[in-house]
Amino acid sequence: MKTFVLLCSVISIVSPKIIDLSSSKNVSWSFVNNNRTITGKATVPGGIYSDLHSAGIIGDILSEDNDVRTRWVAYDVWSYTAKFNISSKDLQAKVIHLVFEGLDTSGFITLNKHIPIGSFNNMFVRYVFDIKDKLQEGENELYVSFLSPVVAALIRSNKVFAAPDCVPAVYNGECHANQLRKMQASFGWDWGPAFPSVGIWRPVYIELYNGAIIRSVTTHITKVGSKWDLRLKVYLESSQNRTLLAGVLSASLQVEGKQTLRKWTQVNATTAADGTLVVELSLNVSDNVVRLWWPNGYGEQPLYKLKLQFTSDSDMDNPSYKTINVGFRTVELVESDASEILGNGTAGRGLTFYFKVNDHPLFMKGSNWIPSNILPELGESQKNVVDNLLKAARDVNMAMLRVWGGGVYESDYFYDKCDELGILIWQDFLFACSMYPTDNYFISSVREEIEQNVLRLQHHPSIAVWAGNNENEVALRGNWYDTYPLFDKYKTEYIKLYVDTIKPIVEDLDPGRRYLVSSPSNGRESERENYIATNPYDPHYGDTHYYNYFADNWDMDTYPKTRFASEYGFQSMPSLKTMRTATNKDEDFHVRSKYSEHRQHSPNGYSYIEAQITRRMKLKEDDPKYFEKFVFYSQISQAMAIKTETELYRQDQANWYTMGALYWQLNDVWQAPSWSGIEYGGKWKMLHYFAKSFFAPVLVSPRLCSGDDIEVYLINDRFVPITDAWITVDIYNWKSVGPISTRQFPAQANPLSSKLQENADVHLRDYNKEEVFVRFTLQAQGVKSPPNYIFPVALKSVVGLQTPNIQILVSNLVTRRNHDRLEYAVNIRVDTVVPFLWLDTDIEGRFEENGLIVTEPQSVVKFLCNKHVSPRVLQKSITHQYYVN
Ligand SMILES: *[C@@H]1O[C@H](CO)[C@@H](O)[C@H](O)[C@H]1NC(C)=O
Numbered sequence: 001m002k003t004f005v006l007l008c009s010v011i012s013i014v015s016p017k018i019i020d021l022s023s024s025k026n027v028s029w030s031f032v033n034n035n036r037t038i039t040g041k042a043t044v045p046g047g048i049y050s051d052l053h054s055a056g057i058i059g060d061i062l063s064e065d066n067d068v069r070t071r072w073v074a075y076d077v078w079s080y081t082a083k084f085n086i087s088s089k090d091l092q093a094k095v096i097h098l099v100f101e102g103l104d105t106s107g108f109i110t111l112n113k114h115i116p117i118g119s120f121n122n123m124f125v126r127y128v129f130d131i132k133d134k135l136q137e138g139e140n141e142l143y144v145s146f147l148s149p150v151v152a153a154l155i156r157s158n159k160v161f162a163a164p165d166c167v168p169a170v171y172n173g174e175c176h177a178n179q180l181r182k183m184q185a186s187f188g189w190d191w192g193p194a195f196p197s198v199g200i201w202r203p204v205y206i207e208l209y210n211g212a213i214i215r216s217v218t219t220h221i222t223k224v225g226s227k228w229d230l231r232l233k234v235y236l237e238s239s240q241n242r243t244l245l246a247g248v249l250s251a252s253l254q255v256e257g258k259q260t261l262r263k264w265t266q267v268n269a270t271t272a273a274d275g276t277l278v279v280e281l282s283l284n285v286s287d288n289v290v291r292l293w294w295p296n297g298y299g300e301q302p303l304y305k306l307k308l309q310f311t312s313d314s315d316m317d318n319p320s321y322k323t324i325n326v327g328f329r330t331v332e333l334v335e336s337d338a339s340e341i342l343g344n345g346t347a348g349r350g351l352t353f354y355f356k357v358n359d360h361p362l363f364m365k366g367s368n369w370i371p372s373n374i375l376p377e378l379g380e381s382q383k384n385v386v387d388n389l390l391k392a393a394r395d396v397n398m399a400m401l402r403v404w405g406g407g408v409y410e411s412d413y414f415y416d417k418c419d420e421l422g423i424l425i426w427q428d429f430l431f432a433c434s435m436y437p438t439d440n441y442f443i444s445s446v447r448e449e450i451e452q453n454v455l456r457l458q459h460h461p462s463i464a465v466w467a468g469n470n471e472n473e474v475a476l477r478g479n480w481y482d483t484y485p486l487f488d489k490y491k492t493e494y495i496k497l498y499v500d501t502i503k504p505i506v507e508d509l510d511p512g513r514r515y516l517v518s519s520p521s522n523g524r525e526s527e528r529e530n531y532i533a534t535n536p537y538d539p540h541y542g543d544t545h546y547y548n549y550f551a552d553n554w555d556m557d558t559y560p561k562t563r564f565a566s567e568y569g570f571q572s573m574p575s576l577k578t579m580r581t582a583t584n585k586d587e588d589f590h591v592r593s594k595y596s597e598h599r600q601h602s603p604n605g606y607s608y609i610e611a612q613i614t615r616r617m618k619l620k621e622d623d624p625k626y627f628e629k630f631v632f633y634s635q636i637s638q639a640m641a642i643k644t645e646t647e648l649y650r651q652d653q654a655n656w657y658t659m660g661a662l663y664w665q666l667n668d669v670w671q672a673p674s675w676s677g678i679e680y681g682g683k684w685k686m687l688h689y690f691a692k693s694f695f696a697p698v699l700v701s702p703r704l705c706s707g708d709d710i711e712v713y714l715i716n717d718r719f720v721p722i723t724d725a726w727i728t729v730d731i732y733n734w735k736s737v738g739p740i741s742t743r744q745f746p747a748q749a750n751p752l753s754s755k756l757q758e759n760a761d762v763h764l765r766d767y768n769k770e771e772v773f774v775r776f777t778l779q780a781q782g783v784k785s786p787p788n789y790i791f792p793v794a795l796k797s798v799v800g801l802q803t804p805n806i807q808i809l810v811s812n813l814v815t816r817r818n819h820d821r822l823e824y825a826v827n828i829r830v831d832t833v834v835p836f837l838w839l840d841t842d843i844e845g846r847f848e849e850n851g852l853i854v855t856e857p858q859s860v861v862k863f864l865c866n867k868h869v870s871p872r873v874l875q876k877s878i879t880h881q882y883y884v885n
Pocket residue numbers: 024025026
């Protein structure tokens with residue numbers, strides 16, 4: 001017993017010792033405004049809007065028009081103060097660093113009333129201050145003061161203006177976000193409100209140690225024969241004064257079969273001027289002790305723990321540790337002569353643009369990620385929201401998300417989750433829809449930002465590619481901000497920022513990943529054309545963004561070809577249920593209400609939605625349920641538009657080598673019309689349900705051509721071919737249930753491809769097109785594929801569609817699947833065809849499918865949830881909507 005106690009007492013203390021300065025019993029923070037009339041208890045990490053809300057000074061910021069009513073907050077100067085105690089023992093540490101992982105955005109810091117610590121100007125930078133000589137025994141007071149970001153942006157703009165003047169007036173936003181290294185969307189966007197936040201949005205703490213600590217590690221993994229060459233670069237940090245570092249760095253990697261691979265190296269070198277030292281270490285990992293990491297839908301995501309330890313000769317009792325997960329995979333962005341795949345015709349001009357993962361070209365299915373909350377501190381702290389969104393992406397067969405350049409470099413938690421779920425990340429650097437200044441002050445801050453964030457994120461297997469900015473090449477080429485008279489100046493600055501500053505840092509720290517200068521761009525071709533291509537939207541190169549609100553978006557012919565669609569979308573309304581979390585005033589629930597106008601940031605947005613709806617569906621202004629239908633139909637319209645466009649891109653894998661479809665946008669930051677598939681609060685729109693089908697690994701995808709012919713593609717995202725398969729074509733008429741004609745033809749597709757089924761002779765010449773629609777299903781051994789449909793004419797013109805009788809019964813049988821998920825069988829009985837049957841309930845959970853095309857008298861859809869509910873209660877709670885003329 002005694003020996004045991006003794007053993008425990010000599011176990012070393014991990015270095016660094018952390019004195020956490022987050023709000024806690026021991027550290028209490030307060031905030032105060034400039035004229036000291038508003039003060040309260042603060043939460044750190046946090047932000048001023050959250051604190052004012054908690055203090056009861058402002059209401060729910062997302063309610064009604066509180067975004068503009070609370071705007072005064074962004075014009076004031078806010079200061080945060082904390083008191084904490086330090087012991088004399090702590091003061092003996094050789095290195096005492098004050099670390100802020102995130103300060104939003106500009107201001108200064110003092111300690112003990114007057115001792116200056118430093119200033120800050122970049123929300124994405126970790127600030128480390130040496131406070132050894134400034135800290136005192138006993139009580140200390142830390143003071144952090146934030147400038148108004150709106151004023152700070154204006155002051156800089158007056159000195160180093162860069163277009164545009166401001167965001168469009170309908171955003172109710174603020175101007176010159178491009179002057180600050182701050183989440184660009186916090187000054188307003190077309191899908192979100194402006195909340196120009198300030199605050200200590202990420203953790204703050206004091207680090208004490210005597211030797212050195214491991215700050216970050218990068219992993220450089222290549223496959224050499226049957227071995228993985230795992231080269232590590234370990235970034236040690238010490239006192240910010242140059243010092244000699246001696247000690248031992250060791251690495252251990254836990255692989256399959258409970259084995260551990262170990263490696264160590266002796267360190268004895270002088271740190272760089274900033275107190276850092278990079279130490280390299282390599283491990284050979286045989287490919288029979290680790291399994292491949294795959295994106296979602298293509299395989300599993302095995303991750304292996306890599307534990308690093310640095311023991312300083314000068315502080316042997318207190319080693320520093322760092323643990324990360326390693327995934328073994330290769331990702332390559334292939335831009336090669338397209339004629340090699342597509343021949344010498346039009347399609348074969350230019351370059352391919354596709355991701356090759358573990359040597360297989362994979363079509364990237366997914367969406368675009370915007371911040372999970374408009375307040376960055378909540379985007380960090382509300383992990384369940386991040387979880388739910390990423391799992392929702394996983395559940396609908398997405399394999400890639402683009403972290404868009406107007407948001408933030410997300411939390412470590414976010415990328416860890418992506419590693420686990422197999423969601424590849426296209427990571428933009430945080431510059432969006434603007435020209436940017438390039439004065440020294442700005443450039444040096446950007447340099448630090450890029451370095452730190454690449455070092456922090458580089459090791460994640462989920463990260464597939466870096467891109468310098470969002471849409472800034474097309475904005476300059478397309479004269480979005482009237483920059484033609486200064487084209488050369490802006491082009492020079494563009495190159496200075498993305499090419500001369502950012503590119504070399506990324507390529508030095510992360511030579512294994514492609515750095516694209518812009519998104520969208522023509523990739524290598526943009527580079528060849530000196531970075532501002534003549535036509536950055538050239539369909540023969542790179543990625544494209546495409547939006548068209550004027551054409552018929554249920555028609556595949558609307559969409560131009562592309563190698564890779566990294567943005568495309570249409571707006572829809574959030575559900576009434578979600579809207580009610582922002583307002584409960586009846587008069588707000590109208591398309592042209594002041595409330596609705598306030599929430600719509602896309603100029604003419606409602607007219608476009610209305611035009612989309614009425615091109616295909618019947619909706620009369622004098623309908624007593626106009627608004628309710630407008631909301632519902634907008635979701636049908638959006639879901640069908642994105643389905644159509646996405647399937648076209650997947651079909652085009654066959655003839656254009658289109659290799660990616662990331663629609664705009666996955667999520668929302670408030671209850672407003674937007675391009676999202678998931679509403680603020682987490683409710684799935686019809687689009688997100690449809691994504692599960694249109695992104696299905698195996699899909700029969702038809703295309704209605706002129707002359708009433710229907711082309712049929714079989715899309716196969718699996719590694720094995722589909723043979724011995726049949727496609728069934730059922731013709732239905734609108735006024736009954738069950739098919740009026742059924743035909744089958746043999747089908748096949750190669751692995752990882754889309755194939756036009758040449759022998760499928762499907763046409764509608766024998767039918768009155770107003771009366772019928774077509775359903776396509778696949779029968780193949782061991783292959784699941786959702787049904788697909790062709791609606792030959794606009795729904796508003798169909799003949800025979802009846803008002804249905806619908807019965808919904810929840811059976812008593814409840815099944816429990818993995819992760820404790822409960823499944824209820826919801827039985828649907830109908831007496832006629834029901835298009836777009838939408839089921840809803842207030843019980844937390846979701847249906848397995850929704851927006852159903854009901855063609856049979858009886859069908860079943862599952863309801864999935866985590867908590868038990870009585871089947872009767874569930875049945876009573878289910879409401880439904882559907883389309884009828
Ligand atoms: C708070 O202070 C007490 C002693 O004053 C100490 O025992 C405790 O560990 C501290 N808690 C934290 C979270 O630092």
